[in-house]
Amino acid sequence: MKIPFNKTYQTGDEEKYMLESVRSGAICGNNQFCKRTVELMKQKYGFNEVFLVPSGTAALEMGAMLADIGPGDEVILPSYTFSSTVNAVVIFGAKPIFCEVDPTTMNMDPERIEALITPKTKMLLPIDYAGLSCEIDKIMEIANRYNLIVMQDCAQSYGSVYKGKPCGTVPHIATFSFHETKNYSAGEGGALIVNVPEWIQRATFLQEKGTDRSLVINGMKNKYSWVDKGSSYLLSDCLAAMLYAQLLHEDEIRTKRGMLTEAYFDVFREYYYRGVVSIFQPTAEQEINHHAFWVLFDTSEHKQEFMAKCKAKDVYVYIGYMPLHSAPYGQQLGYRPEDLPITESVGDRIARLPFYTSLADEGLEYTKEVMKQAMNEIYPL
Structure with a gap:
């Protein structure tokens, strides 16, 4: 049995909604399924405004x-993240300032930001x-003290909750990914959340290539003009239909993915208590969306040995990010x-x-057995 690192999931409704979108003849951005998806997201989690991109x-x-x-x-961000996070800084000519992570969460350590x-x-x-939220309350407190903007990269945390607030609802702006590797997928897709009401109209201009076309669509103008910088930040209605499904x-x-989280805790809990690995430990304040499960080994050699033993049984473990600063x-x-040094x-x-x-649905027990055997061989009693 082959267990890949990732595989796309279909609910069974994707074809129906995508075909409905195609047959409508309106398949560019901000059409019926974009609007339905945005409303669904806002109703579920209370986002101020959502832009599908x-x-x-x-x-x-x-x-x-x-x-x-x-x-x-200058923009302060973790080095342990995907290149997209830092590219959003450097392509506009700003300087990334990399911050250490907290090894217990792998998120940016708020205690190191002020320095x-x-x-x-x-x-x-x-x-x-x-999918584990950063300590957004502490980060917002720092930002408010220094009059800074916070953009929370929630690429992996759609549906997660921190201290009773859904991820993406607290910062000035937040971003989600709906890539095929995420819990909920449009194949390719994302969303920008804007929580500052005064910024919403400008965001519509940026999304529409720097034009005020949205004002024409909403009957507020007869002709649209170029009013700001911008780009084509619009998700096709066909892909929005897939995301809606x-x-x-x-x-x-979420329920199915939660079964994976519990299974992996069952495999690695013993080794966590023995002190040879670390695993993420959500607190009572954190409701996770079950996006991923990571294990921090005591040595790089043991990690490589674990990955090799799993691969020999066709179970594919991923290395994680390569730190950006190095x-x-x-x-x-x-x-x-x-x-x-911590990030490294x-x-x-x-x-x-x-x-x-x-x-x-298939393969979880096999995966557990392969991993248990590998861990027993690496860390015998």
Whole structure:
């Protein structure tokens, strides 16, 4: 039996809604399924305003544009994240300031943020690694003290909740990804959440190539004009239809993925208590969406051995991110591996386990047995 790292999940309604979109003849952005999906998201989680965009990457770029990030600005973010997070900073000419992570959560450590703030700092850009929310309340407190913007990269945390508030509802702006590797997928897709009412109209201009076309559509003008910078940040209605089908089945998908989380806790709990690995430990304040499961090994060698033993049985474990500060482009920006020793260490020792919705239906017990055998061989009693 082959267990890949990821596999797409279909609810059974995707074809019906996508065909309905195609037959409508209106398949560009902001048509019927875009509107239905936005309303579904707002009703479920109380987002202020939602803009469906082509990807999580596009959401980050649109958010940075909305925040007027530009040359001379500094943005504080973790090095342990995907390249899309930092690209949204550098493509507009700003400087990324990398912050260490908290190894117990793999999220940006809020206790280390203030030391990195300078007069040039304009934005804090935390992520929610593996669906576990960052400490957004502490981050917002710091941001408010220094008059900074917060854009929360919630690419992995749609549906997660922190201290009673859904991820994406607290910061000034937030982004989601609906890539095929995420819990709920449009194949390619994303969303920008705008929680500052005064920014919403401008966001509609940025989404529509810098034009005020939205005012024409809403009957407020006869002709539209070029009024701001912008790009084509619109999700096709066909892809929105696929996402709509997925989100209608959110509870079903969450339940299945929760079975994976429990199974992996069952495998690794013993080794966590023995002190040879770390695993993420959601607190009572954190309701997770079961996006992923990571294991932090005591040594890089043991991680590699675990991955090799699993691969030999056709169970594919992923290495996780390569820290950005020590990546080739990070070093071109002047960073060195030793600048963030915690991030460098955990990046070398972390592994992410196979995690996809249909694994709950087939293959989960096999995966558990393969991993238990590997761990017993690496860490015998």
